[in-house]
Amino acid sequence: MAEPVLQLRGVTKDYGEEVVTRVLFGVDLTLRPGEFAALVGPSGSGKSTLLNLIGLLDRPTEGQVLIQGQDTSKLDDDGLARMRARSLGFIFQFHHLLGAFTAVENVMMPLLADQGYPTPEMRERALALLRAVGLGERAESPPSKLSGGQQQRVAIARALVTSPRLVLADEPTGNLDTGTSVQVFELLRRFNVEQGTSFLIVTHDPRLAERCDRIIEIVDGRIRRDEPVAH
Numbered sequence: 001m002a003e004p005v006l007q008l009r010g011v012t013k014d015y016g017e018e019v020v021t022r023v024l025f026g027v028d029l030t031l032r033p034g035e036f037a038a039l040v041g042p043s044g045s046g047k048s049t050l051l052n053l054i055g056l057l058d059r060p061t062e063g064q065v066l067i068q069g070q071d072t073s074k075l076d077d078d079g080l081a082r083m084r085a086r087s088l089g090f091i092f093q094f095h096h097l098l099g100a101f102t103a104v105e106n107v108m109m110p111l112l113a114d115q116g117y118p119t120p121e122m123r124e125r126a127l128a129l130l131r132a133v134g135l136g137e138r139a140e141s142p143p144s145k146l147s148g149g150q151q152q153r154v155a156i157a158r159a160l161v162t163s164p165r166l167v168l169a170d171e172p173t174g175n176l177d178t179g180t181s182v183q184v185f186e187l188l189r190r191f192n193v194e195q196g197t198s199f200l201i202v203t204h205d206p207r208l209a210e211r212c213d214r215i216i217e218i219v220d221g222r223i224r225r226d227e228p229v230a231h
């Protein structure tokens with residue numbers, strides 16, 4: 001069987017120093033290449049905390065996070081940053097596009113972070129992604145001239161420009177109306193099917209969760225349910 005893109009082994013997370021609060025309790029989770037999974041659960045249950053650990057933005061108190069088989073607890077901060085740039089893509093509820101740059105420049109940013117200076121190939125790659133999300137004509141527009149759904153499509157192009165093996169999406173449609181949400185969601189699904197990219201999508205919307213192949217539910221810092229969705 002193909003190597004998992006993600007493995008969590010006994011991951012716990014505590015916050016605070018004098019008063020310690022445990023928010024994740026020994027979470028085990030495996031995601032395989034091409035999986036399209038929803039992460040659901042009540043507010044405060046630990047979804048964002050878990051996503052931050054998987055995204056290598058924070059370290060677990062105990063346990064291990066393996067990305068493509070590599071134990072990330074062995075990496076220093078530079079190693080984590082490289083792993084993040086090479087293997088992971090991020091999509092947030094609020095897209096965090098940079099207002100002073102055009103759409104295509106925003107999409108190029110993760111490539112720049114890796115290599116340091118822009119090249120014509122980077123621009124071509126970013127344009128190809130913008131065309132793939134239906135925004136080839138808007139490449140030179142600043143984010144402020146785009147609708148909410150268009151801005152989120154630029155953010156998706158930016159997340160995918162490095163061909164990550166795993167994309168982490170935190171409420172990617174939380175800020176959009178229902179029709180636009182479905183369009184944005186279908187776009188993620190298309191990349192999943194066409195490129196085999198794995199997705200882990202935090203959502204509060206049960207209808208969107210039901211469109212995924214697997215639903216992982218977290219309650220009070222523990223996985224309470226993890227099952228496939230019958231389509």
Ligand SMILES: Nc1ncnc2c1ncn2[C@@H]1O[C@H](COP(=O)(O)OP(=O)(O)OP(=O)(O)O)[C@@H](O)[C@H]1O
Pocket residue numbers: 015016023041042043044045046047048049050
């Ligand atoms: N930096 C922090 N310091 C202390 N406590 C924190 C910190 N971040 C989160 N928490 C606490 O950890 C728990 C889990 O929070 P988390 O943001 O992971 O939940 P969530 O499931 O993502 O919630 P929501 O759906 O509302 O975004 C909450 O009780 C929260 O108050």
